[in-house]
Amino acid sequence: MNHRVIPCLLLSNGGLVKTRKFKNSVYVGDPVNAIRIFNEKEVDELVLLDIRASLDRRGPNYDLLNEIASECFMPLAYGGGITTIDQIRTLLRLGIEKVILNTALNRDPNFVRDAVATFGSQAITASIDVRRKLFGRQEVMTLAGTEGTGLSPVEAASKAEELGVGEILLTSIDAEGSMDGYDIDLLAKISQCVNVPVIASGGAGKLDDFRTAVREGHVSAVSAGSMFVFYGPHRAVLITYPKYREICELFK
Amino acid sequence: MIAIVNYGVGNLGSIQNMLKKLGAQSEIASDVSAIERATKIILPGVGAFDPGMTHLNQSGLRHALDAAALQRRVPVAGICLGMQLMTEGSEEGTLPGLGWVPAKTIRFVPPANETMKIPHMGWSVVAKAKQSPVLELLDDDPRFYFVHSYHVNCRNSEDALLIAQYGSVSFDAAFERENILGFQFHPEKSHQFGMKILKAFLERY
Numbered sequence: 001m002n003h004r005v006i007p008c009l010l011l012s013n014g015g016l017v018k019t020r021k022f023k024n025s026v027y028v029g030d031p032v033n034a035i036r037i038f039n040e041k042e043v044d045e046l047v048l049l050d051i052r053a054s055l056d057r058r059g060p061n062y063d064l065l066n067e068i069a070s071e072c073f074m075p076l077a078y079g080g081g082i083t084t085i086d087q088i089r090t091l092l093r094l095g096i097e098k099v100i101l102n103t104a105l106n107r108d109p110n111f112v113r114d115a116v117a118t119f120g121s122q123a124i125t126a127s128i129d130v131r132r133k134l135f136g137r138q139e140v141m142t143l144a145g146t147e148g149t150g151l152s153p154v155e156a157a158s159k160a161e162e163l164g165v166g167e168i169l170l171t172s173i174d175a176e177g178s179m180d181g182y183d184i185d186l187l188a189k190i191s192q193c194v195n196v197p198v199i200a201s202g203g204a205g206k207l208d209d210f211r212t213a214v215r216e217g218h219v220s221a222v223s224a225g226s227m228f229v230f231y232g233p234h235r236a237v238l239i240t241y242p243k244y245r246e247i248c249e250l251f252k
Numbered sequence: 253m254i255a256i257v258n259y260g261v262g263n264l265g266s267i268q269n270m271l272k273k274l275g276a277q278s279e280i281a282s283d284v285s286a287i288e289r290a291t292k293i294i295l296p297g298v299g300a301f302d303p304g305m306t307h308l309n310q311s312g313l314r315h316a317l318d319a320a321a322l323q324r325r326v327p328v329a330g331i332c333l334g335m336q337l338m339t340e341g342s343e344e345g346t347l348p349g350l351g352w353v354p355a356k357t358i359r360f361v362p363p364a365n366e367t368m369k370i371p372h373m374g375w376s377v378v379a380k381a382k383q384s385p386v387l388e389l390l391d392d393d394p395r396f397y398f399v400h401s402y403h404v405n406c407r408n409s410e411d412a413l414l415i416a417q418y419g420s421v422s423f424d425a426a427f428e429r430e431n432i433l434g435f436q437f438h439p440e441k442s443h444q445f446g447m448k449i450l451k452a453f454l455e456r457y
Binding site: 001002003004039042044045069070071072073074075092093094095096097119120122123166167195197220221244 | 263264265266268269270272273298299300369370371372373374375376395397398399418438440441442443444446447
């Protein structure tokens with residue numbers, strides 16, 4: 001089995017955007033169109049994150065997600081603004097298989113536990129966003145990186161595992177959008193302290209970064225944003241994804 | 253009409269999306285009459301074995317499903333937990349399964365020197381164990397998306413249809429016994445590979 005290579009796409013006000021360090025949001029294009037291209041390229045899986053939903057106290061954009069899911073024949077994970085069991089039920093009915101919880105992990109752990117009990121751990125992914133503070137200490141942030149939790153990455157990951165989530169999407173805010181490589185130390189630390197699969201996120205710029213994340217960060221899967229939507233030094237928008245053979249070669 | 257069995261467990265939306273893409277008419281079957289008029293049945297399912305079996309037993313559909321699969325011999329395809337429920341039982345639980353196929357659902361047991369992340373989640377290449385109409389549209393080296401913590405082993409090797417490997421453990425990724433098919437992977441989430449399997453199931457059974 002290959003390690004999964006997952007495009008991570010950011011939604012904001014119905015558009016596809018890309019950020020750096022969770023800031024400087026740049027419009028990339030129409031999400032439905034972009035996702036159709038990813039579907040044609042037979043990507044392993046897709047992660048969709050609505051980065052405005054929780055900030056705007058808004059639930060998921062079902063119309064958009066329905067349009068996406070009905071033409072998407074790979075596993076789809078969605079996160080953004082999810083606070084109720086009914087919302088998850090609606091998302092699963094649309095054809096999303098995994099929901100990603102971030103702000104709720106911190107605000108409403110009981111809801112997370114209920115979600116796992118109702119839909120199974122395979123349907124619930126925890127998203128953990130990590131920011132480096134002064135003097136190198138790392139803190140887990142919620143609400144699109146705007147609110148501190150006081151938890152270290154290890155504490156937050158252990159707590160998420162205890163709540164029963166099936167997977168952890170682990171993002172380094174400092175590396176996000178940089179294309180300079182993942183925070184390998186962070187990946188290794190978390191992969192070793194939990195038994196659930198960890199998806200590396202934040203910083204991928206080249207195929208080699210995936211290999212390093214797997215070999216040295218011991219992650220189960222890798223995700224990338226900029227690398228799959230930008231091309232060249234001027235960051236021209238171009239949807240790309242490695243060929244299946246390249247991925248096999250990479251992880252051999 | 254293709255009935256997608258609704259017993260409160262499983263991701264029906266994805267299956268319906270793919271059937272729609274294939275131009276097939278399907279209905280979410282929540283009552284006995286929908287099972288009785290079905291020309292094909294899909295039994296989806298995710299989650300743990302006993303809750304799945306309990307939901308199925310309490311759905312009121314159990315008798316109609318048994319009759320369709322075993323007496324009317326309607327083509328039935330189980331997906332993921334749906335496949336496992338068709339076996340005699342699972343090491344994950346204590347309830348008996350549907351027992352439509354002589355097979356057991358068992359734990360992944362890696363060799364002593366090997367560590368294995370459970371669930372097996374991701375894409376795996378499968379090998380054909382026998383010829384079947386449901387495989388006729390597939391090219392070489394098809395790959396499928398799996399998410400499961402337990403796996404099926406058929407008692408009769410002639411029922412095994414596709415074999416996959418996770419770590420050094422080989423298991424039955426699909427079985428076929430007369431009109432009864434089971435897929436451990438998610439064809440509805442496996443791009444053209446899954447689409448070709450479902451298309452063959454729709455057209456050649």
